[in-house]
Amino acid sequence: MPNKKITIIGAGFVGMSLAVLLSKTNYVNILEIDESKVNKINARKSTIDDFGIIEALKNKNIQISATTKPEEALVNSNFVIIATPTNFDESSNVFDTSSVEDSIQASLQLSDPKSLIVIKSTVPIGFTESQSLKYNTERIIFSPEFLREGMALHDNLHPSRLIIGGKKNQANILFSQIMIDAAIKKEFDVLYMNSAEAEATKLFSNTYLAMRVAFFNELDSFSMEKKISAFNIIKGMSLDPRIGNHYNNPSFGYGGYCLPKDTKQLLSHYNGVPQSLIDAIIQSNSTRKDFLIDKILSLRIKTIGIYRLTMKEGSDNFRESAILDLIPRLKENKIKIILYEPMINSSVYEGIPLQSNLEDFIDDSDMIIANRLSNEIKKYQDKVFTRDLFHRDT
Numbered sequence: 001m002p003n004k005k006i007t008i009i010g011a012g013f014v015g016m017s018l019a020v021l022l023s024k025t026n027y028v029n030i031l032e033i034d035e036s037k038v039n040k041i042n043a044r045k046s047t048i049d050d051f052g053i054i055e056a057l058k059n060k061n062i063q064i065s066a067t068t069k070p071e072e073a074l075v076n077s078n079f080v081i082i083a084t085p086t087n088f089d090e091s092s093n094v095f096d097t098s099s100v101e102d103s104i105q106a107s108l109q110l111s112d113p114k115s116l117i118v119i120k121s122t123v124p125i126g127f128t129e130s131q132s133l134k135y136n137t138e139r140i141i142f143s144p145e146f147l148r149e150g151m152a153l154h155d156n157l158h159p160s161r162l163i164i165g166g167k168k169n170q171a172n173i174l175f176s177q178i179m180i181d182a183a184i185k186k187e188f189d190v191l192y193m194n195s196a197e198a199e200a201t202k203l204f205s206n207t208y209l210a211m212r213v214a215f216f217n218e219l220d221s222f223s224m225e226k227k228i229s230a231f232n233i234i235k236g237m238s239l240d241p242r243i244g245n246h247y248n249n250p251s252f253g254y255g256g257y258c259l260p261k262d263t264k265q266l267l268s269h270y271n272g273v274p275q276s277l278i279d280a281i282i283q284s285n286s287t288r289k290d291f292l293i294d295k296i297l298s299l300r301i302k303t304i305g306i307y308r309l310t311m312k313e314g315s316d317n318f319r320e321s322a323i324l325d326l327i328p329r330l331k332e333n334k335i336k337i338i339l340y341e342p343m344i345n346s347s348v349y350e351g352i353p354l355q356s357n358l359e360d361f362i363d364d365s366d367m368i369i370a371n372r373l374s375n376e377i378k379k380y381q382d383k384v385f386t387r388d389l390f391h392r393d394t
Contacts, residue, residue: 003027003063004178007077007111009103011037011047011066013257014120014145015083017152020056021182023064030066031073041066052153074110079175082107083120083145088261093268095124095261104131104140116171118143122202122262125269128165128195141166142195143175144202149256158185165198203269206262207278212247213254214284220250220387221291231389250387252292252371253285253322260285260320289322293329296369296385303336305365306352307377307384310343323371327352338364 004026008015011032019028019041032038037047042065044057056062067073074080084099100121107117119128119142128142142165147155162179166172176190193201216234223230230250238245254260267278296304309321327350330337339352340361347354355361362368362380370377373388 004078005029005076006079006081006178007031007073007107008081008083009073009107010083010085010099010121011041012083012085013048013149013152014147015081016041016046016048016053017050017147017156018081018083018120018145019064020053020062020153021156022178023062025181026178027063028065029073029077030064031068031070032066033068035068038066038068048152050150050152052151052157056153070106070110074107077107077111077115079116079118079178080107080111081118081120086121086123086261088264090264093264095122095127095265097121097123097127100127101131104135108135108137108139114171115139116141116175118175120145122258122265123199124265125196125199125203128199132195138167138169139171141172141175142198144198144205146202146205157183159183159188161188162190163198163201164190164192165195166192168192203262203266206258207266207281209247210254210259210263210285211277211281213251213259214281214288216248217250217253217288217387218284220389221288224295234389249390249392251322252326252387253288255320255322255324257320285322286325289325289329292387293326296326296330296367297333297335299367299385301335301367303338303364303366304330305361305368306337306339306341307361307368307370308372308374309339309341309349321371323369326369 006022006026006028008019008028009031011030015030019030022028030041040047046053046057082100082103084103086095086097086100089096100119100123104117117140119140122144123142128140132138132140144163146160162176164172164176172192180186219233220230223233234248237243238248263278263282267282270278306323306327309323327337337352338361339349339354340358341349341354344354355364358376362383365383368377368380368384370384370386371388373384373386373391377384
């Protein structure tokens with residue numbers, strides 16, 4: 001298949017992984033409003049902390065560039081992939097899709113009239129159809145991503161499935177083939193469905209994952225309260241193949257790019273539809289944090305050190321990190337807090353002193369709170385409060 005010009009709008013978690021994936025056999029131009037990210041990409045540096053992406057950018061054969069100019073990125077493009085952020089707006093109870101809408105409008109105006117516009121950003125159910133009707137076009141489809149933080153390129157190279165929210169026509173089949181050609185794993189299901197079904201698949205998938213996190217966290221809370229081993233219970237459960245030994249490691253709560261906002265967006269779609277489980281998943285995450293704070297406060301610690309704001313090792317993301325919700329609860333109770341977070345180049349974060357030297361941080365902390373027990377603090381386990389029972393991210 002001849003090389004295609006592919007424009008990717010957005011150089012975040014999804015955009016960077018797709019850009020590197022597709023640039024091996026196509027020419028990829030990234031459109032990004034942040035000039036510092038553009039400069040990084042053009043210097044062959046990743047905008048996110050993902051080992052696979054960092055290493056792949058060292059390959060001189062990949063065809064990738066970035067720009068802040070829509071005309072430069074979109075003209076003559078065969079495919080436009082939109083991967084801009086859609087944060088959940090608490091006031092309107094829906095995703096803020098303004099960046100996606102602006103991207104669609106620019107793409108329709110500037111790209112090749114036959115080019116396919118693929119939305120990878122997570123959007124409300126019915127959004128893609130509404131945009132197609134607004135512009136009276138069949139060029140817009142939705143194709144969700146299912147990626148893990150720190151493993152985005154790996155998951156695109158070894159996909160669990162490819163979902164196309166659009167008709168099984170020539171353009172969509174060609175896009176599917178481009179994704180298959182770029183992957184290492186070739187045997188995976190490609191499912192065609194309408195755009196609303198694809199959007200719902202994304203939201204229900206992430207809500208199910210959030211439900212698993214919430215379930216094992218509530219199991220862990222029960223075990224802590226009853227003074228029995230959550231480790232043994234989870235191991236015993238997980239030997240059942242219907243349950244499986246995955247996504248079962250307790251934590252301070254679910255967080256990150258997707259799960260908090262996607263669960264809330266799905267719940268908003270249940271307006272008029274009977275439910276109790278979806279709401280309970282969201283409430284459970286808050287209940288877990290309250291429970292853990294009560295446990296921590298009961299220990300009457302003078303100085304608490306918070307080790308990392310990131311969700312897990314191999315990620316630079318601490319957006320919606322569960323540990324962020326613990327901080328204000330500790331502040332309310334007048335607990336002295338210090339923080340170790342190498343990702344922040346400052347001496348203070350949200351009024352909390354940051355320490356750049358790990359050994360000093362350990363020495364100055366009476367207790368260390370860590371969502372995940374990384375190798376560099378394992379030898380201080382007697383000081384660490386964590387619910388990372390299996391010493392892995394999920």
